[in-house]
Amino acid sequence: MLQNLKKLKIKLALINIVSISIILLIIFVSAYFVFAWTLIRQERTLLYNIALTQSIPNDEEEPEIFEALTVEEEYVMMFSVKTDLAGEILTYSANIIQKPDFLAFLLEQVNALAYDGEFLAREVGDVVVTDLKFAYFVSERNNGSVYAFMSTEKRERMLELYIYIASGGLVFALMWVFFTSLIIAGNATVPIRNSMETQEKFIADASHELRTPLAVIRSNVEMIMDEPELTVEENMKWLEYILKESKRMAKMTEDLLFLSKADINKNKKELVVQKEKINLSGLTAGIYDSFVKLFEENNLFDNDKKIGHNIYIHANEHQIRQLVTILIDNAIKYTKEGGIKLELEQDDKYAYIKVTDTGQGIPEDMRDKIFERFVRADKARSRAAGGAGLGLSIARSIAEEHGGKISVESELGKGSAFCVELPLDVKI
Secondary structure: OHHHHHHHHHHHHHHHHHHHHHHHHHHHHHHHHHHHHHHHHHHHHHHHHHHHHOOOOOOOOOOHHHOOOOHHHHHHHEEEEEEOOOOOEEEEOOOOOOOHHHHHHHHHHHHHHHEEOOEEOOOEEEEEEOOEEEEEEEEEEOOEEEEEEEEOHHHHHHHHHHHHHHHHHHHHHHHHHHHHHHHHHHHHHHHHHHHHHHHHHHHHHHHHHHHHHHHHHHHHHHHHHHOOOOOOOOOHHHHHHHHHHHHHHHHHHHHHHHHHHHHHHHHHOOOOOOOEEEEHHHHHHHHHHHOHHHHHHOOOOOOEEEEOOOOEEEEOHHHHHHHHHHHHHHHHHOOOOOOEEEEEEEOOOEEEEEEEEOOOOOOHHHOOOOOOOOOOOOHHHHHHOOOOOOHHHHHHHHHHHOOOEEEEEEEOOOEEEEEEEEEOOOOO
16 A cells, blocks of 8 residues: 555656646747747847948947957858849948858849749848858849848857756756655655555554454354353343443444544535534533433542533534533543533633543643544553543544534543533534
8 A cells, every 4th residue: 555655656746747847848948939039030120220221230239139249250240232133243341251252152042042033032031051151131122132141150159058058957947846746746645645544543443442342242152152051041141241242342333433424524524414503501511410320320429510501502412412421421431539520611702611530640641642543541441441442532523523622631640621612603
């Protein structure tokens, strides 16, 4: 199971890496084309001005991308040529260092690209001559044509620089994505891992708890079968053991089913049962009075109740009854002398149910664990009393389902106090 979780973590990381990598590639490629188009547009604007004026702009007139050109580079980068109607070269800019035969060949290549029969098909573009590449612009005049040329070397160098910078940035970004994806995937699988570990522990604990009553039932049935001549009355002791353990298993199964439903509905953010307005004062007082006889049987005589009047909440009566019963029943199990005290009070927002005992208390290291399933503060005493360590888990589940919480204060040798906080008004 953990191996499958590891595979899931890797899968989540790969999905995240691939998704973000594709997005980054799209961004870098789009930025490349935008940058290239910006350079080409600035080139064309400059070529257009050169064709109109037949002069090379000075430094102040040049666009920002050409400010870094030296005088020598400028001579090579930009020049213009004027031809007559027959295509013969009339003049060319004074700064040009190319030979006339090269210019004639260059114009021939441009005309082959720019003209379709007798009509101008493309007045701007790029032309390659030997190992040189030029951007050009053709301006038609009444007495001929003006050709403006600019080397694309600057554009290509800037695009190449962009590719180097972008590639470095992309590699760094991908490395960052890789490590963050592993971290994110790891964090994403933490709840799954915790859930799996909780489930495994839950199954192991449930199996352990069910093993004892099953063993008792089996052993008692075998004893009855070993002496088939005995009557039912003679086997009554063994049958009572079987009945007792069967009831214990039934109660445990019922508790497990409740907790399972609570977990499912909690994940779905749904209510397990409908809630209604109930008189919490009357409910808790009635529950306490039902335990009076049990208090006496357990030699607990220092008992007391302090119930506030007319305290109402929106809740499920059965579940609140179960919650209070669990707390009082637990208090009796762990109290040998003294008594149990039940208090109910309220403030502007909450109702507070408090059950205090004079029992053995709870060790400090167990106070955060006793609300977990199958955890007992005193395993031997709880098991002897028939408990499975699910009562406080159910109590916490009920409190949380009603929008409240449960807490405990305890001191070894002096007793414990469990307090349940429930909202006075819960929307249903």
